[in-house]
Amino acid sequence: MTVATPDVGESADLPSRSFPPGRQLWVVDVEAPPQRLAAFRILSGSFAIAYLLIRLPAFVELSSRSAGFEGSGLAWFLAGPVAPWVVVATIAVTIAAGVGYTTGAAFRLTGPVFAFGVLALTSYRGSWGQLLHFENLVTIHLLIVSLSPAADRWSFDDRRRRRRGVVRPERSPTAYGWPLALASLVVVLTYVIAGVAKLRYGGVEWIFGDTLRNHVAYSAARLDLLGGTPSPVAGWVVGLDVAWPVVAGASVLIELAAPIALLGGRWRTGWVVAVWLMHAGILVFMLVGFPYPLFLVAFAPFYRLERLGRLVGVRRVTAPGDVADVSGRP
Amino acid sequence: MDRRGRILVTCLVTGALIAPVLFDADGYPLSTYPMYSRARSEVVTLATAQAIDADGSPRTLSLRIVGESDDPLIVAGELRTAISDGRAEQRCAEIASRAIGWSGLPDDAVAIEVVTERHDVVDRALGGDSLAERTVHARCEVSS
Numbered sequence: 410m411t412v413a414t415p416d417v418g419e420s421a422d423l424p425s426r427s428f429p430p431g432r433q434l435w436v437v438d439v440e441a442p443p444q445r446l447a448a449f450r451i452l453s454g455s456f457a458i459a460y461l462l463i464r465l466p467a468f469v470e471l472s473s474r475s476a477g478f479e480g481s482g483l484a485w486f487l488a489g490p491v492a493p494w495v496v497v498a499t500i501a502v503t504i505a506a507g508v509g510y511t512t513g514a515a516f517r518l519t520g521p522v523f524a525f526g527v528l529a530l531t532s533y534r535g536s537w538g539q540l541l542h543f544e545n546l547v548t549i550h551l552l553i554v555s556l557s558p559a560a561d562r563w564s565f566d567d568r569r570r571r572r573r574g575v576v577r578p579e580r581s582p583t584a585y586g587w588p589l590a591l592a593s594l595v596v597v598l599t600y601v602i603a604g605v606a607k608l609r610y611g612g613v614e615w616i617f618g619d620t621l622r623n624h625v626a627y628s629a630a631r632l633d634l635l636g637g638t639p640s641p642v643a644g645w646v647v648g649l650d651v652a653w654p655v656v657a658g659a660s661v662l663i664e665l666a667a668p669i670a671l672l673g674g675r676w677r678t679g680w681v682v683a684v685w686l687m688h689a690g691i692l693v694f695m696l697v698g699f700p701y702p703l704f705l706v707a708f709a710p711f712y713r714l715e716r717l718g719r720l721v722g723v724r725r726v727t728a729p730g731d732v733a734d735v736s737g738r739p
Numbered sequence: 740m741d742r743r744g745r746i747l748v749t750c751l752v753t754g755a756l757i758a759p760v761l762f763d764a765d766g767y768p769l770s771t772y773p774m775y776s777r778a779r780s781e782v783v784t785l786a787t788a789q790a791i792d793a794d795g796s797p798r799t800l801s802l803r804i805v806g807e808s809d810d811p812l813i814v815a816g817e818l819r820t821a822i823s824d825g826r827a828e829q830r831c832a833e834i835a836s837r838a839i840g841w842s843g844l845p846d847d848a849v850a851i852e853v854v855t856e857r858h859d860v861v862d863r864a865l866g867g868d869s870l871a872e873r874t875v876h877a878r879c880e881v882s883s
Contacts (some may be wrong), residue, residue, distance in 0.1 A: 437745040467808055477821055482767035528768065535767050539816025545768040553752075587745050591752060603772035605760060610776040619861075621780040624861035630869070632786040632811050634775045636801035636858065639864075647864040697812070 423536065426676030429550055432673035433590040433711070437555040439588035440717075447513065449589060449713035450520075450559035453550050456706045457527055460547070461504055468530055472496035479615065482532030483525070499529055510555065513564020520555035526550055534662075543699040546599055546707055550592050557588035562720070590671075592710040597667040600684065604664030621657040622647055628695040640696045656690070670711055681708045740757050758789045781861045782871060788834045790881070797852070804837045818853070827853045827877035835879045843882070853877040861878040 433439050461468065472493035480487040494684030509519025528551075531544045555708060558580060560566045570577055607615045629643035646652075663683045670677045685702065692698045701707045740746070756767055765771045784812045789797040821830040835851040836872030838844050853876045864868035 422804055436749050437742055458812050467810070467813070470807055477817065477824065477826060477828075486748060508840055537813075537817050537820070539813045540765070540767055540770070541812060542770055542772055542774050545770050545772075548768045565816075583742075583745070584740070587740075589748075591749060594749070595752065595756065598753065599772065601774070602770070603754065603774075606772050606776040610773060611778045614778050615776070618778070620783065621775075623781055623783075623860060624775050626781070626864040627779055627783050627785075630783070630858055630860040630863045631785055631815055633863070634799070634858075635805055635811055635814055636799045637809075637811050644864045647861055677811070739799050 415660050421575035424538075433593045433671045433731065434593050436590040436671075438583060439586035439590035440581065440582035441518070441589055443558070443580075443585045443699045444583040444629070444715035444718055445713060446554070446557060446559045447563035448659045448717050449511065449550075449559065450516075450554050451511055451563065451710050452706050452709050452714070453547065453554055454507055454523070456701065457523070457547055457551055457703060458507040458511060460700065461507065461530070465500070468500050468534060469497065471534060471537070474531055477537050479536055480532075481535045483529045484532040487536070496533065497524060499533075501528055506624055513560035514565050516560030516564060516587070517564050520559070524548070524551035524555035543701055546594060546596065547701045549595050550710075551705075553588050553592050553595070555657060558584055559588070589710040590635070593671060596707055596710070597670055600664045603669075604661050607661050616725075617654050618663055621660070622653040625694050628697060632696060636644070637696075640694055643694060646694050660687055661684075670708075671680070681705075681711065684708075764862050781859050782857060783860050784855050784872075786815060786822055786855050787855075788818065788831065788851055788853045790845055791836065791850040791878075792845050793847040793849055797850065797854075800834070800838060800851075801841070801843060802817055804841050804843075805834055805839070822853065822855065824875050828879070831877035831879040835881045839881055848881055848882050852880050 467571075472495075473489075474490055478487070478490045505524055506519040506523035509515050510523040516626060528548050531541075531548055535541065535544075538680075558578070561578060561580070567577070611620055625643060626647045629639035632639040662679070666680060667684075670680045685705065685708075688699050688702050692703065741880065745758065758764075759766055759769045759771045763771065765773055788800055790800055792798055802809050802811060802814050806817055808814050821827060827883055831851055831853045834853070838848070855874045855876065856870060857872035858869040859867075860869065
């Protein structure tokens with residue numbers, strides 16, 4: 410239920426009470442302050458904009474392609490490539506909407522436009538023969554956040570509301586906690602599915618055989634033949650025969666154990682550290698980077714992100730209409 | 740949204756994520772996450788494009804020349820698809836047109852070839868001879 414409360418006249422704030430530390434097992438009942446969801450909006454938006462800008466040449470280049478198209482994702486209905494101006498316009502609109510998403514400006518419009526724009530662009534890019542699976546998670550997170558009340562705090566929309574003296578929408582803490590818990594659940598399921606895939610497609614041989622070592626050697630050979638620079642340690646690690654079953658077993662275990670992250674606390678942090686090390690190993694040994702988890706943004710919804718506000722000097726506000734009042738708790 | 744709505748949406752999202760696994764259908768953004776999950780032997784067939792010098796020896800190009808991208812997954816994936824779709828000649832011509840203006844193209848390069856090569860990738864990583872087989876799918880002339 411949405412409860413209207415008076416504006417407190419502050420430009421920025423922190424929650425006035427502490428919320429339970431990150432246990433997200435019962436996804437639908439998870440509570441969080443609006444600042445936590447707002448912080449995830451800013452982090453995911455900043456990451457996605459940076460990704461689009463860094464990969465801009467690759468996306469712009471798509472506008473000049475003509476052959477080899479097979480629609481995937483949101484582009485499934487396309488029989489062939491779209492006109493070049495459509496690609497360029499989609500990129501421009503998506504980046505502009507991304508600024509709105511991240512800063513919380515006209516979020517009800519810019520949020521969905523950004524999320525679906527990223528989905529459209531990454532779908533289109535993946536329609537030429539190669540899906541990049543590290544784009545899935547960030548895209549799903551953007552979709553979740555874009556359809557949530559993520560701009561109720563730390564946003565231009567909130568600032569404008571306050572300046573105009575407009576009544577600020579106050580919602581139950583679950584309105585902010587549930588989207589974050591859902592985003593966490595998506596992370597968990599993604600890793601479990603990746604672990605299941607290794608056993609399903611590779612079998613136990615994936616763990617006890619030479620599959621992982623051969624993947625590392627294959628990545629190095631592929632880069633070498635295509636004119637790239639393979640990992641300088643690839644040759645060395647490929648020679649470590651005894652270590653590979655341990656590394657492979659640990660990788661599958663880490664992925665299948667992802668649900669423990671929903672327990673919060675040390676279980677969550679232990680899993681996040683383990684999975685980050687796994688991605689760091691993939692980067693070092695194979696030069697294949699999964700930027701969303703490597704920059705830890707993928708794991709942000711597991712944490713009390715409102716604390717980031719203190720790092721950037723956001724003030725704590727204890728005033729009527731703040732979180733403590735809507736939760737009904739001291 | 741009330742609790743029932745949250746439960747419904749949570750179930751729908753969970754079902755959507757699990758559906759590709761149940762139907763074994765990889766897609767985007769819902770996926771089976773098959774990357775690096777298949778068993779891989781030491782002997783592997785890799786697609787690439789190479790410059791051929793006057794002696795007939797193959798010389799490595801660059802990721803950007805081969806696939807207009809710095810991402811090996813994209814370059815390799817798209818080249819593989821082009822070969823399997825019968826578009827190797829067309830891709831060869833595109834690569835040749837990029838290579839002609841490339842400063843790294845060997846002076847004595849006479850052609851570009853789109854090929855698949857069979858390698859023992861473990862031997863290759865350890866510094867040994869690895870090439871077992873080479874198949875040319877397309878060849879196009881260049882004059883640098």
